[in-house]
Every structure is written in structure tokens, then in C-alpha cells.
Amino acid sequence: MESTNSEEEVNEGQQQLKDKKVSWAKLGRVDSLNMEAGKVSSTQATHASKANWKTILSLAFQSVGVIYGDIGTSPLYVFSSVFSDKIEHKDDILGVFSLIIYTIMLVPMTKYVFIVLWANDNGDGGAFALYSLLCRYAKVSLIPNQQPEDRELSHYSLDIPSNHIKRAQRVRQTLEKSKFAKIFLVFLAILGTSMVIGDGVLTPCISVLSAVSGIKPLGQDAIMGISIAILIVLFSVQRLGTDKVGYAFAPAICIWFLFISGIGLYNLFKYDVTVLRAFNPMYIIHYFKRNGKKGWISLGGVFLCITGSEAMFADLGHFSVRSIQISFSCLVFPALLSAYCGQAAYLTKFPENVENTFYDSIPGPLYWPTFVVAVAAAIIASQAMISGTFSIVAQAQSVGCFPRVKVIHTSTKHGGQVYIPELNYFLMIACVLVTFSFKTTEKLGHAYGIAVVSAEIITTHMVTLVMLVIWKTRIWWITLFYAVYLTVESAYFSAQLTKFTQGGYLPIVFSIVLVIIMGTWHYVQKLRYQFELNNKVSSEYIRDLSNNPDIKRVPGIGLLYSELVQGIPPIFPHFVSNIPSVHSVIVLVSIKSIPISKVALQERFLFRHVEPREYKVFRCVVRLGYKDQLGDTMDFENQLVEQLSKFVRHEHYILEAHEQVVNREKTSRVHIEEDMQQQQQEVDSTTSPSTRSIQSNRSSSRIQMLHPNASGQDEIQFIEKAKEQGVFYLLAEAEVIAKQDSSFVKKGFINYGYNFLRKNFRQGEKVMAIPQTRLLRVGMTYEL
Incomplete structure (x- = not known):
């Protein structure tokens, strides 16, 4: 019986050492950090289980307060924007x-709820x-810092269907080879972000202005003044954060709907009630036949219903x-259709009141309650x-597409809720200036539509x-999606462009300025990275040091x-x-997106x-997602030292296991012969106490080989002691200039554009x- 147990222990030990040998083989491969070996993170974070219906319904309720304020307040100004002059034919209302x-x-x-989401x-x-x-699917990033280890991160892999692979591979190869692509x-990513920022400027203006316009006795200047005052208060409280924005705002928006x-x-x-005939799309055809170019231009106002x-x-x-999907389908969609149904029915009787349709159609006793709720909804x-603007700018900064700004997390529970002081004040000043300049929702609507439809075209x-x-959808489905939505959105975009001189230029100017800023920053960051990659120092330098x-x-x-x-x-x-x-x-730290x-x-x-190894120099890549932040300095230091200690412990364990494997391979034949002789002796005769003692010692020594000694503990203690003595930050003040033989355009981007942004935005230590x-x-x- 003892013989059997001993043999099992030996087999188990051999199997574990084989596993360690495989780990060493993985460790010793050529890796992405300049031909050196190290730990590969293989820890997989547990994926959250599917949410139950209670959680889903709770999130649906919260989403009402966060997402739908914009589209929910569009009934305030859609009909007045479409019929900016007057209604010439009653059937135009149905069209x-x-x-x-x-x-x-x-x-x-259809597009967003059932496809884009x-x-x-x-x-x-x-x-x-x-x-x-x-x-992640193709190497299309302009900054070439992809590493094989990154693909072992949780959530990195893509759930890819198996059909239509050849077509997808061809497209992927084309993207990777094409610098233009x-x-x-x-x-596209930068332009889409710029348009959303433009939307962030115009939404507060048109929403608040349209809501305040319900105060009938006041003149336009008074309405403008009240709107500016509300906007200033709104931006002043942003620093308090939006931790409870969902539960706080959802009841108000639900009441609004x-x-x-x-x-x-x-x-x-x-x-x-006969306006329900408008569900027949023939009224659209008749509308365009009757109005021609004027009907096409009016699409700019119609589009505001989906802002x-x-x-x-x-x-x-x-x-x-x-x-x-639940909140939009069950609440928002029917509420919006009911609102527009009622306004269309009202206009058939009172077409002359189209300038202020929403407030004029409210029954008398509900006027002021509705006005209060409308202002809150706006x-x-x-x-x-x-x-949303704060979030996307934080994302843009994390991928090197925006100059450094201070990102403050306002919630311990929701990582996406952030506040950016510089951006907040910029938005406030921009909103005040826009409201003061345009004064009416009609003029603002001309500017508003271009920003929104541009963002939607980019998403398409x-x-x-x-x-x-990635999805590898059938080609005819892709063609149908692209053709339908590009046609529809292009028609709306072309209609918006006809109002370019009436205010439509505003989001275009915003986007051009932001694209130049973000593009310049990303371009020079790419050149800086390439310079460091080409001038990196050999590991022999550390030996000499x-x-x-x-x-x-x-x-x-x-x-x-x-x-x-690298x-x-x-x-x-x-x-x-x-x-x-x-x-x-010394830890050479690289923050990588x-x-x-x-x-x-x-x-x-x-x-x-x-x-x-004894010189205690490490390289560390801190990998952050585009919604991650470094956090508090003390927390970061503790996390880094803790993970460094785990790395040292793991590395010593692997090195010792490797040495054991090597030693075992040298003596395996001798051990096998001894084991066979020992087993034969046990079968032939009773085992003596001395023999059992020898056998026990051999088994203990083999098992001992599976447990690394504490040789790495000294190094860990050394690191922890160094931390107690202080953590110091060494930052490079790299001045970047263009090479003497560079083109005039390149010198302009680097010497003036980039350096201006670097000096006027926050520095790294801030x-x-x-x-x-x-x-x-x-x-x-750095000469780039």
C-alpha cells in the first residue's frame, strides 16, 4: 500500500514539474518588451452574470433620467422649426x-435600439x-504599441462568428496595409467626438431657451437673459458631480413624458383624430410633390425630432x-408619438399658432405645471x-487624442462619471455666447441639426x-443597412447645409477647431513615440551602470x-x-492605453x-482602458508595489521550478532505476523500518522540490523597505522641435501648434x- 502511495506521489510530482516546465517555456519565449522574459498576466476577471429582470428594470428607470432628456424635449421646437414662416396647406401638417x-x-x-447598441x-x-x-481586431492604431500580452486580458478577445471569414480577413489585411485607412x-473617431462636443454646447442652449420661451408676457431679450442665468447656474453646480443623476432625474423625466x-x-x-392617417407614408410623397425644394429644406426642422x-x-x-431597449420602446417612443399626434391635431384647427405650438396646445389648468416640468426637463x-461631453473627452485623452486636462471622478460607484473643470468653463462660456448671439430657438435649430446628423453619419x-x-454579417444585410441609413441621413444633412449661413456654420467651426487640436496632439504624440522607440537604450547599458x-x-x-x-x-x-x-x-513606468x-x-x-537582477531595475507597463484612470497617488503607489512584489514572488517561483526541472532531467534516469529497485524489494520482502525511512526521505525531498524556498522574500522585503523610504517621481521635460529639413507644415504643427497646446494645458505632474x-x-x- 505504501508502495502505491509513493508511486502516486512521484507521478503527481512529475506531472506538476512538467506543468512548471510548460510555464517556463511560456516564460522564456520572445516577448514584446525588447526580447526579455517575464510574467504574462493570465488572470481572467470573472464576467458578470446576466442581469436579472429586477436589475434590468431598475437600469431602464435610471436611463430615462440620463439619456432621454434631449430627445424628450424636442416636441418643444420641432413644428416651429419646420414651419418657420407659416402653414400654407393643411395637408402639409399630415406630411x-x-x-x-x-x-x-x-x-x-430601428437603427440605434436594435442594431447600433x-x-x-x-x-x-x-x-x-x-x-x-x-x-483590437486589426492593427490600425497609428501609435504602434500593441503587445501580445494584451490579448490575454479579460474582455480583450472578440466574440467572432465563424462564417464569412475570408472576406473579413481580406478587409482586415487591407486596413492594416493602408496608411490612409x-x-x-x-x-472619424476624432470628428465624431468633435461633433458630440458641439452637441454639448448647443443642447443646453436650445433646450433651456425653448423651455423658458413659455413665459408669454416676457419679451425675447428677457427670455434670453433668464436662459443665460439658468445656464450659468447649471454649469456652476457641475463640480458637485452626477453620482445620483439617474434616480434623481428619472422621476422628473417620467413626469415629463x-x-x-x-x-x-x-x-x-x-x-x-383623423391625423392618424399620417401613418400612411403616401402623405410624405404628396408633401414633397406639393412643396418641392421647400419641402426638402424643411427636413432640417424635421430632423430635430430625433436629437x-x-x-x-x-x-x-x-x-x-x-x-x-425597454425604456425607449415602452415609454419614450409611445410618449413622443402621442405628443406629436396632439400637436398635429391642434395645428389642423389653429395653424396660425405654429410659432409656439407646444405651449399654445396645453390646456389652461396644466399650463404652469407643464412649464415647470418643461424647464426641469430642459x-x-x-x-x-x-x-457625456466630459466622458468622451476623458476617453479621447486616454488614447492620446486630446491634450492633458484634469479628470475628476465624482462617483465611487460609477467609473464613467467624471468632471473636467477646464472643459466645464469652456462649455459655459460657449453656451452663454451662443445663447446671446442667436436669441431664438429657430436660429439655434439651424446650427443644432448639423452637429447631430454629422455624428449619426459617422456612427453609420x-x-x-x-x-x-468583426460581426461578419452577410453582405446583403450590410449593404441594406449602409444604403438605407446613409441615404436618409445624407438627405437630412443636405437639408441642414442649406442653413449654413443662418447658423449652421457654428458646429462646423467648432468641429474644425477641435479636429485641428486633437489631430495635432495625436500626430505629434505618434512622432514622439516613434522617436523614443528608435532611440531606446540597450539593456547592456544597465550592466555597465x-x-x-x-x-x-x-x-x-x-x-x-x-x-x-518597449x-x-x-x-x-x-x-x-x-x-x-x-x-x-528603479521602475521605468509607461502608461499605456x-x-x-x-x-x-x-x-x-x-x-x-x-x-x-541584483541591480533592482524593473520595467512596468501600466495598462489602462479608455475609461480607467490612475486614481489617487497613494493608491497607485500601493498598487504598483503590491503587484511588483507579486511579480518578484512569481518570478522566483518559476526560476526555481525551472532549475528543479533541469536537475531532475539530469538525474531522472538514476531515480527511475532506484524506484524500480525499491518497488521490486517491497514486492519481494517486507519493508524494514530503515528502508521505510529512506523511502520517506526520498518522497519528502521530491515533494520539497515542488515548493520553492523563500529566496525571493529578501528581494520583496528590500522593495517594501525602499517604499517606506519614499517613492519619487522622475518626469521627462521633453521639448519637441521639428528637424531642420522638415516641411513648413510639419514645423508649424510641431513647433507652434503642439507646443502651444502643451504649454497651455496641464502638465503631466498636475x-x-x-x-x-x-x-x-x-x-x-526631441528632434522629430
């Missing part, structure tokens, strides 16, 4: 109402979410696909777009590309920041040459040991909240 019905059905209901990045939506999906994709749907049904049955559709996708990260609509293009190369007696070691941990994820950055020898001393532990929304904490830090007493800057010039 416009039919256009409104099918526009809502086709775009927010599924093109999410692990639950997150928006232009950068689509861009991140494409970057890479530039075009990042341009109940008001507009109830008033709409009342007007429908009171004035003209805010993009918010369903952009704010998806706070909720879920099912919750948004403020909520503004709040949703402001918060990017979702089509996702369907083509360790043998140099003139270099002193000072206590503490030194964190040298660089954007380089090799040793050129700033390190420059630092040593200026200050001939290094800390007892991963094209996913979030990276689990246990997978965030990727370490490598720079030889010689963004990371590094204490000045523990900061050391090192200057260096």
Missing part, C-alpha cells in the same frame, strides 16, 4: 407628421468604443442594452449632454465597418515615466548623466526584470497629482 413618425421609427428605434465594446458605446473594437479611422403623452392624447381626441438618439449609444456604459437634457460608417470585419562605481544608490523607489512600452527610454541615461545617482529600486473600456486591477501592471516634494524633472530635446 410633416408622417415624416416625424417614420424618422423616429427608422433612426432611434449591439456594436458595443464590453458594454460601452460611442465613437471611441467603435474605434477600439477595430483596433488608419488615418481615416482615427479621423406622462405630461406630453397625456396632453397629446387629449388634443388628439379633442381637435382631430439625442446618439446619447443612447454614447451613454450605454452606464446601463445595458436591454434596459435601454435642464436635465442639458445635464446629460454635458456629462463605423458600425458598417464593424459589421463587415551596475559596474560603474561613480554611480551612487540613494534610498527609495524611483518611478521614471515614459510613453515607451525597451529602456532614452531619457534614462540622460537623467543619470546629469545626476550621477539612482534610487535603490488599451483599446478596451476597462482593465481589471490584477491585470493592469505588466513587469519585466532588467538584467542584472494630471497625475504628483506631490511637488517628490518630483524631479529632467529636460531633453
